[in-house]
Amino acid sequence: MSSRGNSVAKGWRAGLGSRALVSMTGEGAFVRLYGVVAAGGFRRYTTYRVATAAGVFTNTVFGVIVAYTYIALWDQRPNLGGYDQSQALTYVWVSQALLMTVNMFGGGFADELVERIRTGDIAIDLYRPADLQLWWLSADLGRALFHFLGRGAVPLAFGALFFDLALPTTPGTWLAFLLAVLLGVVVSFALRFLVALSAFWLLDGAGVSSLVSIAGLFFSGMLLPLNAFPGLLGEVARALPWSCLLQIPADVLMGHHHGTGLLGAYGFQLGWAALLLGAGRVLQSAAVRRVVVQGG
Amino acid sequence: MTDLVELDGVEKVFDVRRKTGRWRREKQQVRAVDGISFRVPRGEMVGYIGPNGAGKSTTIKMLTGILTPSAGRLRVAGLDPSRERTRMAQRIGVVFGQRTTLWWDLPLYDSYRLAHRMYRIPDARFRENLDRCVELLDLASLLDVPVRQLSLGQRMRGDIAAALLHDPDVLYLDEPTIGLDVISKAKVRQFLRDLNAERATTILLTTHDLTDIEQLCRRVMVIDHGRLMYDGALTGLHEAGESERTLVVDLERELPPVRAEGARVVKVEGPRQWLAFPASASAAPLVAHIAAEYPLVDLSVREPDIEAVIARMYEGPRVH
Amino acid sequence: MPGAAGAAGAPERLPAPGMWATYRMIAGMWIRSTLAYRASFAMMLVGNFLVTAFDFVVIALMFSQVRSLGGYSFAEVAFLYGTSTTAFGLANALLGSIDKLGARVRDGTLDTLLVRPAPVLAQVAADRFGLQRLGRLLQGLLVLGGSLLALDVHWTVLKALLVPMMLLSGTAIFCAVFVAGAAFQFWAQDAAEVQSAFTYGGQTLLQYPPTVFAKDMVRGVTYVFPLAFVNWLPALYVLGRPYPLALPAWFAFTPPLVAALCLILAGQAWRVGVRSYRSTGS
Numbered sequence: 001m002s003s004r005g006n007s008v009a010k011g012w013r014a015g016l017g018s019r020a021l022v023s024m025t026g027e028g029a030f031v032r033l034y035g036v037v038a039a040g041g042f043r044r045y046t047t048y049r050v051a052t053a054a055g056v057f058t059n060t061v062f063g064v065i066v067a068y069t070y071i072a073l074w075d076q077r078p079n080l081g082g083y084d085q086s087q088a089l090t091y092v093w094v095s096q097a098l099l100m101t102v103n104m105f106g107g108g109f110a111d112e113l114v115e116r117i118r119t120g121d122i123a124i125d126l127y128r129p130a131d132l133q134l135w136w137l138s139a140d141l142g143r144a145l146f147h148f149l150g151r152g153a154v155p156l157a158f159g160a161l162f163f164d165l166a167l168p169t170t171p172g173t174w175l176a177f178l179l180a181v182l183l184g185v186v187v188s189f190a191l192r193f194l195v196a197l198s199a200f201w202l203l204d205g206a207g208v209s210s211l212v213s214i215a216g217l218f219f220s221g222m223l224l225p226l227n228a229f230p231g232l233l234g235e236v237a238r239a240l241p242w243s244c245l246l247q248i249p250a251d252v253l254m255g256h257h258h259g260t261g262l263l264g265a266y267g268f269q270l271g272w273a274a275l276l277l278g279a280g281r282v283l284q285s286a287a288v289r290r291v292v293v294q295g296g
Numbered sequence: 297m298t299d300l301v302e303l304d305g306v307e308k309v310f311d312v313r314r315k316t317g318r319w320r321r322e323k324q325q326v327r328a329v330d331g332i333s334f335r336v337p338r339g340e341m342v343g344y345i346g347p348n349g350a351g352k353s354t355t356i357k358m359l360t361g362i363l364t365p366s367a368g369r370l371r372v373a374g375l376d377p378s379r380e381r382t383r384m385a386q387r388i389g390v391v392f393g394q395r396t397t398l399w400w401d402l403p404l405y406d407s408y409r410l411a412h413r414m415y416r417i418p419d420a421r422f423r424e425n426l427d428r429c430v431e432l433l434d435l436a437s438l439l440d441v442p443v444r445q446l447s448l449g450q451r452m453r454g455d456i457a458a459a460l461l462h463d464p465d466v467l468y469l470d471e472p473t474i475g476l477d478v479i480s481k482a483k484v485r486q487f488l489r490d491l492n493a494e495r496a497t498t499i500l501l502t503t504h505d506l507t508d509i510e511q512l513c514r515r516v517m518v519i520d521h522g523r524l525m526y527d528g529a530l531t532g533l534h535e536a537g538e539s540e541r542t543l544v545v546d547l548e549r550e551l552p553p554v555r556a557e558g559a560r561v562v563k564v565e566g567p568r569q570w571l572a573f574p575a576s577a578s579a580a581p582l583v584a585h586i587a588a589e590y591p592l593v594d595l596s597v598r599e600p601d602i603e604a605v606i607a608r609m610y611e612g613p614r615v616h
Numbered sequence: 617m618p619g620a621a622g623a624a625g626a627p628e629r630l631p632a633p634g635m636w637a638t639y640r641m642i643a644g645m646w647i648r649s650t651l652a653y654r655a656s657f658a659m660m661l662v663g664n665f666l667v668t669a670f671d672f673v674v675i676a677l678m679f680s681q682v683r684s685l686g687g688y689s690f691a692e693v694a695f696l697y698g699t700s701t702t703a704f705g706l707a708n709a710l711l712g713s714i715d716k717l718g719a720r721v722r723d724g725t726l727d728t729l730l731v732r733p734a735p736v737l738a739q740v741a742a743d744r745f746g747l748q749r750l751g752r753l754l755q756g757l758l759v760l761g762g763s764l765l766a767l768d769v770h771w772t773v774l775k776a777l778l779v780p781m782m783l784l785s786g787t788a789i790f791c792a793v794f795v796a797g798a799a800f801q802f803w804a805q806d807a808a809e810v811q812s813a814f815t816y817g818g819q820t821l822l823q824y825p826p827t828v829f830a831k832d833m834v835r836g837v838t839y840v841f842p843l844a845f846v847n848w849l850p851a852l853y854v855l856g857r858p859y860p861l862a863l864p865a866w867f868a869f870t871p872p873l874v875a876a877l878c879l880i881l882a883g884q885a886w887r888v889g890v891r892s893y894r895s896t897g898s
């Protein structure tokens with residue numbers, strides 16, 4: 001009763017022409033290979049037009065519902081978390097716009113990777129002349145770009161049209177926001193990569209991955225801005241890697257960080273990205289040894 | 297003999313939206329099945345063949361009650377399949393070769409237990425049928441194994457058993473040997489022969505493997521572009537299609553093309569040569585001749601595939 | 617098979633199982649399937665409980681900063697939350713995977729359900745049934761119980777009866793939304809997420825007081841897409857609060873009627889969808 005494996009295999013191949021696998025030496029070829037992988041990750045999602053439209057609709061509906069609850073909340077506490085009401089509303093619409101881009105629910109490539117580990121197809125990937133982590137990171141960046149444009153732009157535009165948002169007027173702030181989103185995607189990827197690799201040791205990773213995505217949902221600030229979390233809970237939440245996904249990009253967009261503060265925010269994201277990607281590498285080499293020893 | 301399956305001018309027309317520009321789409325009608333009539337008496341085994349997209353699976357879907365015909369009259373065991381879908385379902389068995397109906401994460405036996413309850417099979421009858429299937433399909437050691445751990449061949453045998461526990465009048469098999477190894481194929485074919493002989497179960501099967509038909513069906517129907525192109529014995533089809541089998545011979549060394557009565561060399565590649573000969577002729581005299589005259593290392597016979605037979609049929613004289 | 621050789625007369629067939637019997641059979645198979653992965657099942661049950669509890673944690677966090685929301689106290693909002701989540705949780709436990717219908721149409725596995733002698737709706741409704749879905753229901757019931765203890769309401773028999781009534785009719789309304797959404801997927805197989813806007817979105821909306829939202833939204837979910845009948849109308853009667861729209865008080869007692877109507881319409885939509893599938897094959 002499962003056709004999942006099949007569709008996964010299809011997804012893996014989709015958008016990756018054989019030219020991705022021709023011999024690659026030198027830096028240019030390196031960039032080209034992962035560029036092709038990223039483009040494949042992007043293209044895979046462009047085929048699901050109805051699904052994208054449906055997702056935009058749902059994001060927008062949720063945006064409206066949450067926006068009104070925030071209006072009620074900020075009516076009572078006008079300066080909660082250092083936001084005024086239009087900043088709080090901006091936060092709502094940015095969170096709907098980034099929901100898929102930084103993959104706050106988890107899943108995405110991770111489900112696919114877990115499935116490949118479960119079926120043993122991962123052994124093929126490990127013998128591929130490309131790095132596992134970089135391969136999936138490229139594909140995920142391609143996917144993120146699609147979701148940013150396809151799923152993010154319309155809800156944000158809708159929010160800006162029907163609510164009073166505090167959006168920046170200078171292109172520099174928008175660029176700073178894009179960089180923060182990019183770093184957020186990398187941190188999100190690194191987290192999900194770690195969880196997916198745990199499937200090497202746990203036969204069925206669905207439980208772990210759902211627990212981690214729950215933690216992510218809560219600590220990313222998707223439900224309520226981390227600034228508005230009370231006391232110690234707020235401080236802990238802001239120090240965890242999940243704050244890189246939404247809270248920091250949203251604050252960068254609203255101009256909360258500038259100058260050295262902005263560098264500090266990027267540094268925080270980069271630090272988590274490096275730490276988590278590094279942990280992913282350690283786990284990956286342990287997994288490779290395991291596959292080599294057990295033959296997959 | 298009574299006719300168990302009756303089709304009179306059955307049609308199935310689909311509206312298909314086709315992209316005609318970047319954004320424009322146009323509605324088009326596609327006649328997937330375009331006026332098909334045939335009858336199948338009880339106890340017959342019929343092969344139903346044709347190229348992909350010819351209308352085979354649409355016909356099967358109408359016969360099983362999944363799809364409603366657009367026009368014509370269709371009866372299976374006296375029932376209108378699409379109007380009386382659940383009653384029909386109790387009297388037919390369906391095996392989709394590429395799609396298992398077994399429960400992926402559960403032991404094989406659990407799927408049978410569900411069939412027992414869902415088809416409301418009397419207990420004694422269920423036990424009897426299951427025991428028989430387990431014996432003939434060699435399932436005894438598999439009953440406790442989760443389906444996801446079965447091989448393709450084991451799963452196919454499991455699926456066939458699942459389709460037979462409720463004593464269906466008709467068994468529809470859609471590509472029952474696809475992807476199976478030689479031994480599994482032989483097992484499945486032997487079982488179907490026994491089933492048909494013992495129980496007189498009517499069997500309709502679609503396949504790409506002409507050997508299935510050769511070994512199982514006295515009658516074959518060819519469908520293409522939604523129309524019935526041929527309905528008769530398999531030998532007749534070979535004659536109609538002038539189909540050819542291929543003998544592949546590996547010689548000790550590279551030699552000029554082999555000369556043999558009734559066969560011609562169609563390809564040479566180093567010491568390997570391909571000889572085409574009529575499918576209706578026996579390979580034995582040909583093989584004997586080559587073995588006697590040439591330094592033979594190895595040989596094999598390739599059956600014509602259905603696409604090739606049908607393609608030749610169009611080139612040759614039309615059958616009506 | 618032995619002994620039946622040449623049996624021209626087919627054996628007597630018992631009538632096919634009905635909706636509920638089919639549902640129980642398929643759901644039972646899925647429960648056994650999930651128990652094959654016990655560790656994951658336990659984690660998913662906990663996860664389900666937690667993830668749905670977050671909605672309430674957010675409300676609690678809000679109330680750690682304010683004393684009222686839209687003029688409603690914490691206990692009152694918790695009552696709305698409890699009724700909405702319980703009704704939705706029950707509907708979701710019953711047919712939460714029905715939105716996978718589009719995927720089944722796309723990959724053709726719906727056909728394997730159509731050749732079984734059982735109602736397709738029941739088979740699809742029970743698809744991927746899992747006990748871990750009880751997490752949400754449990755959590756909704758806990759909050760509801762807590763709010764009933766904390767509420768400062770002058771209880772009457774009528775009000776007391778209104779609580780179970782709204783839970784049942786609310787479940788029925790959400791079930792209707794699930795079925796109608798699934799029926800829609802016979803035409804738009806990739807549009808599963810649209811349904812989430814009305815199911816999960818509806819649940820979230822109803823967790824807050826209607827005074828929080830724009831009048832037009834309240835009108836929309838009262839007159840057009842009748843989610844307000846799940847809990848807002850009866851719950852506001854229990855709380856002794858005026859409904860933001862000018863409606864007579866007896867509207868608080870109409871949810872069972874509205875639910876019946878919704879179920880009938882959803883059933884019709886489903887039948888039209890199945891008929892369309894069987895005539896087009898999609």
